[in-house]
Amino acid sequence: MLGEMPGGHMIKQVLRQLFAGLRGAPFAVHYWDGEIASYGAQGKSAFVLNFTRPPPARLEDPVVYLGECYMDGVLEIEGSWDALLGTMVASENTLFRRGATRALGWIGERLQARRERQQNNVRRHYDLGNDFYRLWLDESWTYSCAYFRHPDDTLEQAQRNKIALSLDKLAIRPGMRVLDIGCGWGGMALAAAQRGARVLGITLSAEQHEGARERIARAGLSDRVEIRLMDYLDLDGRREQFDRIVSVGMFEHVGQGHHDDFFARTSSMLQGGGLMLLHTITGPESRETNPWIEKYIFPGGHIPAPETLVAALPAHSFKLVHMESLRLHYARTLQCWLARYQAVCSEVVSMFDERFARMWTMYLRGSSAAFRGGDLDIHQMLVSKGNNNTLPRDWGYLYNSAAPLCWGEDGD
Numbered sequence: 032m033l034g035e036m037p038g039g040h041m042i043k044q045v046l047r048q049l050f051a052g053l054r055g056a057p058f059a060v061h062y063w064d065g066e067i068a069s070y071g072a073q074g075k076s077a078f079v080l081n082f083t084r085p086p087p088a089r090l091e092d093p094v095v096y097l098g099e100c101y102m103d104g105v106l107e108i109e110g111s112w113d114a115l116l117g118t119m120v121a122s123e124n125t126l127f128r129r130g131a132t133r134a135l136g137w138i139g140e141r142l143q144a145r146r147e148r149q150q151n152n153v154r155r156h157y158d159l160g161n162d163f164y165r166l167w168l169d170e171s172w173t174y175s176c177a178y179f180r181h182p183d184d185t186l187e188q189a190q191r192n193k194i195a196l197s198l199d200k201l202a203i204r205p206g207m208r209v210l211d212i213g214c215g216w217g218g219m220a221l222a223a224a225q226r227g228a229r230v231l232g233i234t235l236s237a238e239q240h241e242g243a244r245e246r247i248a249r250a251g252l253s254d255r256v257e258i259r260l261m262d263y264l265d266l267d268g269r270r271e272q273f274d275r276i277v278s279v280g281m282f283e284h285v286g287q288g289h290h291d292d293f294f295a296r297t298s299s300m301l302q303g304g305g306l307m308l309l310h311t312i313t314g315p316e317s318r319e320t321n322p323w324i325e326k327y328i329f330p331g332g333h334i335p336a337p338e339t340l341v342a343a344l345p346a347h348s349f350k351l352v353h354m355e356s357l358r359l360h361y362a363r364t365l366q367c368w369l370a371r372y373q374a375v376c377s378e379v380v381s382m383f384d385e386r387f388a389r390m391w392t393m394y395l396r397g398s399s400a401a402f403r404g405g406d407l408d409i410h411q412m413l414v415s416k417g418n419n420n421t422l423p424r425d426w427g428y429l430y431n432s433a434a435p436l437c438w439g440e441d442g443d
């Protein structure tokens with residue numbers, strides 16, 4: 032499987048072997064020379080992998096290889112991406128090979144080197160440019176899971192819902208000091224300030240820093256919101272204390288083996304009785320990081336397991352107050368982003384190039400499918416430092432629809 036292959040014939044053998052080892056839904060492969068083969072369970076193909084021309088002869092990592100084939104236009108994927116993602120999850124042992132070695136490679140890396148590498152990784156993603164994200168994010172520039180309270184909610188409305196839900200859970204009151212770790216373009220910070228809080232938002236992205244500051248100035252809230260370009264590792268609980276901490280879509284960057292450190296730091300910055308809302312993508316404990324995502328989208332990221340997060344709390348004086356999954360909300364958010372992204376794809380091609388544009392199509396489409404058909408989930412976890420005796424008596428006010436509005440059978 033590893034190393035150079037002399038040509039199309041050999042790579043076809045290798046791909047046949049690979050596809051024959053996959054478990055899950057029935058699928059078909061259209062090879063570049065006209066051969067059509069069926070794999071997986073019996074039945075009508077749930078998806079088709081269509082090789083439009085001979086792929087490169089070098090295959091080191093199956094997931095990265097197939098992802099690159101898609102980016103290069105060598106491979107088109109037709110049919111259900113949900114089923115494709117389901118097959119990838121069911122075939123993890125065949126497809127994901129490098130996790131253990133990668134984790135070992137990191138052991139012993141100096142803290143400073145880790146910090147620089149993580150910072151560069153994060154900046155590479157978020158500093159693609161405000162012009163790029165502005166093309167397809169909603170008007171609030173929120174780059175995280177929205178909350179589709181009602182089936183007809185637009186993305187804009189759903190992002191407003193998510194921000195309101197998060198601030199409601201945190202029971203923000205005027206005068207409170209709030210820290211937003213990973214504040215993006217400042218939407219949450221702005222909304223907290225509109226509720227009368229004094230907010231510090233931090234981000235590693237220079238583009239976000241500039242965008243958020245401009246936006247807050249335009250809203251006339253610069254006296255209540257400060258946005259700093261800094262790493263959360265440089266915050267110091269001895270100098271600054273907060274009543275509330277919120278962190279949305281940042282924890283995935285904290286990295287394997289550093290969760291305890293994150294909780295220790297946030298605990299040291301929170302007043303006794305203070306509340307923290309952690310909003311993060313989650314997955315099974317045994318989940319391997321997808322090597323294509325690792326290479327092209329989020330290097331150094333790690334998806335935590337919800338039970339690991341909960342287990343880590345008591346050592347840092349945190350108590351679990353409330354926790355919920357927003358899984359299908361993220362699938363819907365990603366669908367909305369994908370539709371908007373596809374509408375402006377030609378602009379993305381002129382900003383970057385065709386390969387980049389296809390890479391992002393794959394990322395958005397694959398991620399949406401991974402939340403519906405794969406093993407990704409997303410949780411909002413509300414914790415208190417020690418006891419908070421002023422919490423709401425019941426949480427009904429968060430979910431005040433008269434009757435529950437449910438997702439359809441297929442999660443749409």
Ligand SMILES: C[S@@+](CC[C@H](N)C(=O)[O-])C[C@H]1O[C@@H](n2cnc3c(N)ncnc32)[C@H](O)[C@@H]1O
Pocket residue numbers: 153157172173174175212213214215216218233234235236239261262263264278279280281284
């Ligand atoms: C997915 S974005 C979410 C942004 C925002 N919370 C939202 O919901 O739109 C992740 C954010 O985490 C920030 N981030 C990642 N690692 C960080 C670190 N070590 N210190 C501070 N911010 C970090 C990024 O700069 C980015 O703003």
